[in-house]
Amino acid sequence: MSDIESARAAFVSAILETEEYQAYNRECGRLRQYPELKAQIDEYRKRNYEMQSADIDFESLDKFEKEYETFRENPFVADFLAAELGFCRMMQRLNLLITAELHFE
Numbered sequence: 001m002s003d004i005e006s007a008r009a010a011f012v013s014a015i016l017e018t019e020e021y022q023a024y025n026r027e028c029g030r031l032r033q034y035p036e037l038k039a040q041i042d043e044y045r046k047r048n049y050e051m052q053s054a055d056i057d058f059e060s061l062d063k064f065e066k067e068y069e070t071f072r073e074n075p076f077v078a079d080f081l082a083a084e085l086g087f088c089r090m091m092q093r094l095n096l097l098i099t100a101e102l103h104f105e
Helices: 003-016 019-032 035-053 058-073 075-101
Strands: none
Touching: 019 035, 019 075, 035 058, 035 075, 058 075
């Protein structure tokens, strides 16, 4: 195994041990028990991504937030989205740290 492959394996192992990943994995497991709710969350995430990827006006954004306001109050939804956000932010920080060390522009 090459040095890079060994480092990759250790890096992934370290990520799997983080509280952020553990929380995300735990919430994914809870959500698997409710396939219909998971489908609704997936639709919300898809629409949220599309809103962030497009030139969107504040009126459309406000409408989207109001449409999903009650949905996001569901503890399963709120807990999953919070865990996912925490894990994504950790991965973004790691990516930024790695690319900064490599002087990647």
